[in-house]
Amino acid sequence: MKQLRCRECGRLRDFEPAYVCEHCFGPLEVAYDLDAVRQRVSRESIAKGPNTIWRYRELLPAPTGEPIDLGTGFTPLVKAPNLGKVLGLDHLYLKNDTLNPTGSFKDRNVAVATNFARSYGFDTLSCSSTGNLAGSVAAYAARAGLRALVFIPAGLEPGKVGAASAYGATVVEVNGTYDDVNRLCVELADLYGWAIVNVNLRPFYSEGSKTLAFEVAEQLGWRAPDHLVVPVAAGSLLAKTAKAFQEMVGVGLLDRASTRIHAAQAEGCAPVSTAIQHGRDQVTPVRPNSIAKSLAIGNPADGRYAARAVRASGGWGTACREDAVQEAMALLAQTEGILSEPAGGVVVAGLAELVASGRIRREETVVICITGSGLKTTELFEVRDGHRLQLAKARAADFEQALAAAEKAPAVVA
Ligand SMILES: *Cc1c(COP(=O)(O)O)cnc(C)c1O
Numbered sequence: 314m315k316q317l318r319c320r321e322c323g324r325l326r327d328f329e330p331a332y333v334c335e336h337c338f339g340p341l342e343v344a345y346d347l348d349a350v351r352q353r354v355s356r357e358s359i360a361k362g363p364n365t366i367w368r369y370r371e372l373l374p375a376p377t378g379e380p381i382d383l384g385t386g387f388t389p390l391v392k393a394p395n396l397g398k399v400l401g402l403d404h405l406y407l408k409n410d411t412l413n414p415t416g417s418f419k420d421r422n423v424a425v426a427t428n429f430a431r432s433y434g435f436d437t438l439s440c441s442s443t444g445n446l447a448g449s450v451a452a453y454a455a456r457a458g459l460r461a462l463v464f465i466p467a468g469l470e471p472g473k474v475g476a477a478s479a480y481g482a483t484v485v486e487v488n489g490t491y492d493d494v495n496r497l498c499v500e501l502a503d504l505y506g507w508a509i510v511n512v513n514l515r516p517f518y519s520e521g522s523k524t525l526a527f528e529v530a531e532q533l534g535w536r537a538p539d540h541l542v543v544p545v546a547a548g549s550l551l552a553k554t555a556k557a558f559q560e561m562v563g564v565g566l567l568d569r570a571s572t573r574i575h576a577a578q579a580e581g582c583a584p585v586s587t588a589i590q591h592g593r594d595q596v597t598p599v600r601p602n603s604i605a606k607s608l609a610i611g612n613p614a615d616g617r618y619a620a621r622a623v624r625a626s627g628g629w630g631t632a633c634r635e636d637a638v639q640e641a642m643a644l645l646a647q648t649e650g651i652l653s654e655p656a657g658g659v660v661v662a663g664l665a666e667l668v669a670s671g672r673i674r675r676e677e678t679v680v681i682c683i684t685g686s687g688l689k690t691t692e693l694f695e696v697r698d699g700h701r702l703q704l705a706k707a708r709a710a711d712f713e714q715a716l717a718a719a720e721k722a723p724a725v726v727a
């Protein structure tokens with residue numbers, strides 16, 4: 314029921330560990346016999362499945378037996394009335410993927426890739442990472458009993474690097490950008506027989522990204538939202554979101570899907586949004602310099618597919634100011650109680666731009682993807698001016714005095 318299809322020339326081949334087309338060197342993706350899947354899945358059959366990504370296993374490269382899993386997916390889709398009010402939206406929802414096992418949506422990809430790697434006898438799990446993927450690969454390797462070696466650019470958030478190490482991975486820090494790290498990993502994929510999940514296992518890895526869109530549709534009562542705002546690094550999440558909507562229509566889970574998909578990036582690394590704004594699919598690489606390190610990919614592997622998917626859906630690409638990122642993280646935390654890493658700030662700031670420019674209207678249904686937890690980037694959260702009381706002694710009178718002084722300070726909340 315599954316084959317691999319070249320995304321450039323469209324040729325089909327057997328389902329096996331492969332990632333480039335033998336004919337044109339284009340990237341491969343998993344292709345399903347949607348008519349056959351349609352016979353086997355329904356909204357009801359999915360509802361009976363586990364509360365994880367594996368409820369969609371008919372549309373994933375799933376193993377034959379019980380999958381190895383940490384409980385990834387089926388994260389809450391929460392209504393966001395307070396943030397909606399600030400931004401002027403009546404039907405805003407947050408897909409809270411900070412609640413995945415290692416705190417980011419990458420667990421979706423890695424759950425699928427790890428099971429694939431096990432089925433095909435790989436003994437080492439690896440990746441090139443902007444931070445979150447490293448932690449996820451390390452955790453899944455621990456769970457699956459595989460060796461883990463993760464490659465990252467130097468200078469990532471200590472919480473991300475430390476977590477990968479705590480799960481038992483060997484962390485390889487490279488003096489360079491993510492794009493340098495990725496180039497090294499492409500070379501290593503040919504030298505070693507490892508499962509480098511986002512390189513030689515990319516067709517399988519990226520399928521995991523679809524589950525976020527499956528969940529959003531199911532959680533809205535099998536309805537596609539009017540708008541979805543997606544943070545973009547390599548572009549896999551965004552490109553596969555579009556594939557997910559096509560497949561849901563193809564197997565009869567949705568009658569139609571006319572969701573406008575928007576790409577959110579920050580100014581310091583916005584090659585995909587720039588391409589979209591110029592009406593191109595071709596992405597011109599940049600050298601990243603952004604607070605949103607998890608999105609800092611200057612030469613995105615799926616950039617052109619992401620740009621194409623956005624344009625085909627009628628969406629847009631945003632490139633928020635760097636200094637808007639932390640403000641937007643604070644706004645999200647202070648209105649809805651969700652602590653996100655900078656990628657979430659990029660999405661909230663991008664949403665604000667989309668509303669201000671009239672691309673998103675008040676009465677429309679909007680879902681934004683909060684893809685990574687702020688608990689890994691705590692160095693970005695300093696106690697705000699006027700919100701810290703320091704008492705020399707544990708005395709009520711001291712407290713009263715300090716509180717009175719502090720409450721004269723101007724409020725910082727946006
Ligand atoms: C990796 C990552 C993304 C972007 O994913 P791509 O599929 O590479 O575009 C978004 N948010 C967070 C937190 C990430 O770690």
Ligand SMILES: [Zn+2]
Nearest residue numbers: 319322334337
């Ligand atoms: Zn090809």
